[in-house]
Amino acid sequence: MSQKKQDMRSALDILDGVNRITRVQGEVDPKFELPAVLAQSPNRSAVIFEKVKGYSVPVVGNLVDRENFALTCGIESSIEASLQYIDRGITNPIEPVMINNAPCREIVITEDIDVMKTIPVTTFFEKEAGPYIMSAIVVAKDPETSKRNVSMNRLLVLGPDRLMIGMSPSHHLYRLLEKAMQLGKTLEVSIAIGNHPAVLVAANAYVDLGFDEFEIAGGMFGEPLELSPGIAVDVEVPAGAEFVIEAEFIPGELHEEGLVSEFHGMYVDYGKSPILQVKGITHRKDPIFQIILPGRFHEHFIIGAMAIETTALRHIRTAVPRVKAAYITEGGMGRSHLVTSISDPRPGEGQKAIFAAFAHCNLIKHITVVDDDIKVDDPIDVEWAIGTRMRAERDIMIIPGVRTDRADPLVKEGTVSKVGIIALREPTALPKAEIPKEIIEKVKSEWKHYQVQVGDKYVDRSFSYIK
Numbered sequence: 001m002s003q004k005k006q007d008m009r010s011a012l013d014i015l016d017g018v019n020r021i022t023r024v025q026g027e028v029d030p031k032f033e034l035p036a037v038l039a040q041s042p043n044r045s046a047v048i049f050e051k052v053k054g055y056s057v058p059v060v061g062n063l064v065d066r067e068n069f070a071l072t073c074g075i076e077s078s079i080e081a082s083l084q085y086i087d088r089g090i091t092n093p094i095e096p097v098m099i100n101n102a103p104c105r106e107i108v109i110t111e112d113i114d115v116m117k118t119i120p121v122t123t124f125f126e127k128e129a130g131p132y133i134m135s136a137i138v139v140a141k142d143p144e145t146s147k148r149n150v151s152m153n154r155l156l157v158l159g160p161d162r163l164m165i166g167m168s169p170s171h172h173l174y175r176l177l178e179k180a181m182q183l184g185k186t187l188e189v190s191i192a193i194g195n196h197p198a199v200l201v202a203a204n205a206y207v208d209l210g211f212d213e214f215e216i217a218g219g220m221f222g223e224p225l226e227l228s229p230g231i232a233v234d235v236e237v238p239a240g241a242e243f244v245i246e247a248e249f250i251p252g253e254l255h256e257e258g259l260v261s262e263f264h265g266m267y268v269d270y271g272k273s274p275i276l277q278v279k280g281i282t283h284r285k286d287p288i289f290q291i292i293l294p295g296r297f298h299e300h301f302i303i304g305a306m307a308i309e310t311t312a313l314r315h316i317r318t319a320v321p322r323v324k325a326a327y328i329t330e331g332g333m334g335r336s337h338l339v340t341s342i343s344d345p346r347p348g349e350g351q352k353a354i355f356a357a358f359a360h361c362n363l364i365k366h367i368t369v370v371d372d373d374i375k376v377d378d379p380i381d382v383e384w385a386i387g388t389r390m391r392a393e394r395d396i397m398i399i400p401g402v403r404t405d406r407a408d409p410l411v412k413e414g415t416v417s418k419v420g421i422i423a424l425r426e427p428t429a430l431p432k433a434e435i436p437k438e439i440i441e442k443v444k445s446e447w448k449h450y451q452v453q454v455g456d457k458y459v460d461r462s463f464s465y466i467k
């Protein structure tokens, strides 16, 4: 592989360099115990489990949070920078390049395939049916156009060479499978595990069918993503992936999944899902297995949130050109609550932003619109705007019966009521009380001089409320 920094290992190296990796040296059981340690981990650094019971493969979890994303993508850690970086990937996509003898093909297994023997797949929740691979990107090709599609899908291990794949009917992979069935073809997939955070976020972008998400990853990196051809199927994966599982859908066979945890932290029952027949497994030498703790946990939120807020912002921009930022909150599970800011909004533009965001993504069901002096990712700032600028009788929109995601805990026949809150400043608003700007700048630049000592501790008086 070339020296390109597009794989999970290069991301881990960066995090290691800034002490954002915790190493767990005690042995942990991949069934419940490992996820329990990850769930209890006090900070958001990545966690590497070095000794996993029954395996010689280490496991990494908690790879992606907003700070780690920024560090591993080489951008500033701010909502504006991440929006700009992901948006660049979508606006200026770069076609991937193919390389041979990629690291992900160092070890090839095509006989006596046994997923659980090779990969330390973890079992997360009490009432789930078994071990789930949650960090995988699933690559498939449109049986009509051959255009590539990349998404993240949960995979339940059913047997040595059989996986159940969870797929929402509103997502592209489902449409590709339907097309294949109509054409009487089998659909092949290549599943890559252990990827760079940028690749994971790209796989979650809400773009049109036919838009290859690997081109978005290339656009984000500013260079083509390196791909490796398949060994048993005609589908490519990132060359630096840790594990690759090549498979095809078994036509007509479905598996009753039982309960599965969703991003809101509750079990849902989606009924029957398709089954994959595994045809080969390849991996790097000394592979590392990546897990994402599913359900109401930070990493599951963040990967989706960063993708959805960027594509929502692009969509809102077509209706409201001066929209500035968009942010999917953590309380909103990285899915359902959006805050968006507009510079110098005209009457009715708050409403237009709300319509555009609801039209864009079924998952979004609660939107707050603020002015551009409000930091969209600061819940205190947003609440201040609601407290000082929103007139409830005029500014709260309740829109009944809007299409929602099937995971929504309140869903009824596919719909819920959605809420828009317009917390925009009126022209007659009271002026903000401010200390002269030049004095604030002087104090900030000479801050050491002004530090206040209380007892033996210095008090850092935050300037976050002074704009």
Ligand SMILES: Cc1cc2nc3c(=O)[nH]c(=O)nc-3n(C[C@H](O)[C@H](O)[C@H](O)COP(=O)(O)O)c2cc1C
Pocket: 134, 135, 149, 150, 151, 152, 153, 154, 155, 166, 167, 168, 170, 171, 172, 173, 174, 203, 204, 205, 206, 292, 300, 303, 304
């Ligand atoms: C950790 C994680 C797990 C996910 N699991 C699933 C899943 O099991 N089924 C699904 O349909 N979408 C799942 N998603 C969301 C999709 O990957 C995402 O909506 C993607 O944009 C769909 O792409 P597509 O429309 O190209 O198929 C998951 C996302 C994350 C971050």
Ligand SMILES: [Mn+2]
Pocket: 149, 150, 151, 172, 207, 208, 209, 210, 211, 213
């Ligand atoms: Mn797609």
